[in-house]
Amino acid sequence: MSKFGFTLLHTDKNSGARTGILHTPHGDVLTPMFMPVGTLATVKFVSPEELTAMKAGVILSNTYHLWLRPGEQVVKAAGGLHKFMNVDRPILTDSGGFQVFSLADSRKITEEGVTFKNHLNGDTMFLSPEKAIQIQNDLGADIIMSLDECPAYPSTHNYMKASVERTLRWAKRGKEAHQNENQALFGIVQGGDYADLREHCAKALVDMDFPGYSIGGTSVGEDKATLYRMIDHSIVHLPTHKPRYLMGVGSTDAILEGVLRGVDMFDCVLPTRIARHGTLMTSEGRLNIRNAKNEMDFGPIDPQCDCYTCQNYSRAYLRHLIRCDEGLGQRLLSIHNLRFLIKLTEEVRQAINEDRFTEFKDAYFKKHHLNSVNSRGF
């Protein structure tokens, strides 16, 4: 019997927001949750101990990148991704589908799979739905993804329809290739901004009966209103007793909008990337630590924050570290941003459980001057 499962705890009385427990072979985690991204088997600059301290749930890694380096056989020989990177918490691997999009300059998609020219040495490589599963089986993550195509936005209805059909065939092939019941394989809903294609894709995936469903094709340059429509068009066709994962979304406004619609899982490079570049998420909004105004500010990044960085370091010191390109600065800022989003989801869960999520979301949007159309919550 699979060690994976999802328990729905409570659904907000006034919205689709819900709390739940994701059960995995490496422990239970509460949803909604934000999942830090560690593409190359490391959340850049952040140690597993630090992830534990900030109460991170699942962390992500990437099939495409680990396939190229060090190679899935190395990870398998190490005893799997958990042992390899000394992480004793649930791990999710993306399928490489997004790289089809982000490396579009050197790829060719056929029915059989995707031919890449890899970015490290230019070697031609071939990734099929079955290969993506084999690699992810070897990596050994708790949650794995079907190989999908993540088309550019916007794409024509014709192209998107063909792409969705192919993604569905790939999902079926991947599901048939996947035999490890301790790894939960998620299907990915595509279809761009087309309601009919989202519906078709979602229903077809549900018919295949996956343990969880991802909403993909997001964070590819569409505006916020479109993103929310994509969620709406997908999520109504997904079963309530299975987890929903919105891929690649990590701005605060989009997370809250996603939760409102019933999304349980989010991942994004945003908090860690902008942290390395000196931008911080705070209860008062965006803060660029490099700004001259922080030179003599010996207070914390955010007085409301309980993270390790805010408990121990000043803005002036962090500004100094970032300006000097010191790794400790990138690490401390990454810790803060990740904890900021994780803490936000903790507050979200509490609000849902108390049936006041819409009030919580409205108050947050009002405070940060956000809206549901085109705002930028970082």
Place this chain on the structure above:
RNA sequence: GGGGAGGUAGCGAAGUGGCUAAACGCGGUUGACUGUAAAUCAAUUCUCUCCGAGUUCGGCGGUUCGAAUCCGUCCCUCCCCA
């Protein structure tokens, strides 16, 4: 004392008569970043009432239609030999 090299914007450094308010790098300032080819990328960095105008290339004085670039002179720095 003798010989040599050189002084260009915050720093380093190109430029040797007009296309130069002056390349480029660093530093400074600001911005971007959403299933990570990202410790990356972009803008800006003499002054002003910023369309446009004004004052710059050690100082002063010349030559020239025109000078950071040529000439004279003064000041300063560095190196080698005594």
